[in-house]
Amino acid sequence: MTYEQSLAYLENLSKFGINLGMSRIERLLELMQQPQRRFKSIHVTGTNGKGSTTAMLSAILTASGIKTGMYTSPHLVDYPERMIVNGQEITKDEFAQAIDYTSQFVEQMLAAGFEQPTEFEVITAAAFYYFAAVGVEYAVIEVGLGGLLDSTNVIVPEIAAITNVTLEHTDRCGSTIAEIAYHKAGIIKEGVPVVTAAKGEALDFIKRTAAEKNALVYSKDENFSSEFKGFNNGKQQVAFDAGVLGQFETDLNLIGCHQLENSAIAVTTALILGKNDNRITIKAIQQALTTVRWPGRFEIIAGEPVIVIDGAHNPDGARVLRQNLDQVFPGREITFALGILRDKDVSGIIRELIRPIDTVVTVQPLSYRAATPEEIAREIEAHHVEAASAIDSGIDRAKELAGPNGVVCVAGSLYLIGEARQIILNK
CATH class of the missing domain: 3.90.190.20 (Mur ligase, C-terminal domain)
Structure with missing residues (x-):
């Protein structure tokens, strides 16, 4: 496929709309020999802030000298924005090749009588294939919608991050905070730590789910915090306190009070990873946060x-x-x-x-x-x-x-x- 042909292919798939469920993506990845198992991952969901948090985590791992993939959605201008390695978007030719490769297994599914995968499922599978093919060590994966039934939920991450839980996508994930939290908490896996800034009823649900799966929960204002200290040359000055994991101050290139919370989640997640990986240091975190960019968000x-x-x-x-x-x-x-x-x-x-x-x-x-x-x-x-x-x-x-x-x-x-x-x- 050329890039234009890959876009036409995806456009044709978009008519199938959003169809939550795991059976199609699981079968597709099975045919593709499970590329998502060839790298470590961090899974990020939440009503707001998951994209910014994903960008900060990806920047931190890259600054640590780790080859890092980042998968986000939707794109602002072009599809290649969704697949990034070490800060560089996939090229249009590489994107087309990844979609072309994935489409062969879609055809195998259809020939065997399986249901047609959606556009998002095909892009997700293509991203996993691309990250595996180029040899990333870590990939930071942003949930598309919800969590429990999202296509990205095939991964078993090192850490799950849930930014916050408020009402959104009520037509698909429920009309109450508890129902939304059920979908967000669906990314929690057995024994996998959870970092969250959720509050109230949503936090209670996340904690119960984590307890059932023997997963530690790091909760904002209980286990970690961030404090705005002022502005410095167009950046926010932020003080982080993650208890025994570490305390430090740094400039943050992303402006807005919401980024205090998002950056605290990213920092705490990185510090947890750093307990078992000495490449992830406070110096690398500071370097990443000072320069990280996330277009279109304040x-x-x-x-x-x-x-x-x-x-x-x-x-x-x-x-x-x-x-x-x-x-x-x-x-x-x-x-x-x-x-x-x-x-x-x-x-x-x-x-x-x-x-x-x-x-x-x-x-x-x-x-x-x-x-x-x-x-x-x-x-x-x-x-x-x-x-x-x-x-x-x-x-x-x-x-x-x-x-x-x-x-x-x-x-x-x-x-x-x-x-x-x-x-x-x-x-």
Whole structure:
């Protein structure tokens, strides 16, 4: 396959949608000789922050001199963003080869009468094949959706990380915190340590599940903590305390109060691994956190006006984004370019994110699931609200309304910020 042919192949698979379950991925990987067993892994789930945590862990292992793979989803612009080794994306030719290789086993499945694997299952299997083929020692694997029935849950990791548990994907993972926690805790394996910042009912459920599987739980504020100390040259200064595992301060290149929690999970996970691997040191952790990047998550782009890009796509993420905006730009009015998917909690996102003094330009993310700009605008009560006909014109209008000394925030969906980021950086 060429890269274009691999994209067409995946596009054809996308019509099968999301179909949670383990039987198809287990059979596919069995035919592929279990590539996921040829490297060590760390498994990361959570309602918010799992991508940032995955990026930080991958950076820490890479800075430790360990050949490290990173698997995340969705991509912002191109599929190769999902498969990274030592900070470098898979090439388009390598991506096509991995999809082509995997497709041969999909055909074997279908010929034997098995159900068609989904797009995400094929990409996941291809990622495992690629990581095994290039000889990574560790791979940090981000869950796609939930955990228990997610395609990535075929791995038996060294450590499982559960960032937090709030309501999301209620149509697939349940309508209560307990039901969501059931799916997140589904990545816990027998004897595998768990690091989490979950709280309340969700933490109780995670602890019970871990106890049933003889797994130690490291809980934020019980076993580890992080504290904001100030800003230094555009980075956060953070103090970490993981008890007997270690205490230190460092600069963190990812901005926002939510990254204090995410980085604490990444640091604690790395320190646990470091107990049995002397390559993983505090110096390597500091080096990684000072330089780590995670595009599109409270990403600040300097200019006139300043632009913030953030993929907040649920009420909890919107609440954290608002806290970050108020902390980093205190007293400033914010002009939003806002686009949300119709199947998300549109009113909840707006309630947490938008203030009466704000200005909002609504746009439509690049997804068949997107709410129209007019639908979103009708939900908003703010100083000024208008709908834009396209993402680029919507961003231009938001910049115009903000003025050169203002702040523009592009938010609401990961399907929006990839396109928006390209538009902003290419102007």
